Amino acid sequence: MPEPAGRKILAVETASEVCGVALWINGEIRERREERPNRHAESLAPMVEELLAAAQLRPAQLDGLALSRGPGGFTGLRVGAALVQGIAWGADLPVATVSSLRVLAHGTPAPRVLAAFDARMGQLYWGRFEDCGGETRGVSAERVSVPGELELPPGEWLALGSGIDRYLAELPPAIREAHRAGCQPRAPDLAALAAMLAESEWGPADRAVPVYVRDAVAQVPGGGRD
Secondary structure, rough: OOHHOEEEEEEEOOOOEEEEEEEEEEEEEEEEOOOOOHHHHHHHHHHHHHHHHHOOHHHHHEEEEEEOOOOOHHHHHHHHHHHHHHHHHHHHEEEEEEEEEHHHHHHHOEEEEEEEEOOOOOEEEEEEEEOOEEEEEEEOOEEEOOHOOOOOOOOEEHHHHHHHHHHHHHHHHHHHHOEEOOOOOOOOHHHHHHHHHHHHHHHHHHHHHOOOOOOOOOOOOOOOOO
């Protein structure tokens, strides 16, 4: 991979009800986003085509693809992974995967973030993250839990994501006080994180697979490959 400033990275974010794609070109980020919920299958490929056409780029001219790997909605994650795999195989491009919770946390200007998605069945996917010199890194394993099991260490935190929004009344007082509503993971934040990754964190197309967390309760905190 080239140095971060010279990279051209296509980032695909499909973990939430809305989906988006972003293109990192030499530090500049361009975005397309589908605001209507659950339109991943019909909207994702056209958004990628439009974004590349606007930048006058072919897939083979990219340096790599970044996938928001999950946790999140099963259908959206599968659609995103399939698209990234297809482009990566077709254009012989490397792939990086990043935790969707980490993407959500990175989009928030706060030193410490509790990020949580609604996991259905009365549960949440969640993890804790800290800003490390502009790069968001996990400081706890990502897991799935009932709302009452979430906790915050001492200090200043923000709590955000669809899981916090939905189960706010069932969460401990410290989390309710730290709550910021309406936050979702976004493709530009994924692109920015991917641009910071070391060459060793990129790999072949078969790396583009969803991570659901239900199947593997604890994940690597840093957000790289499991």
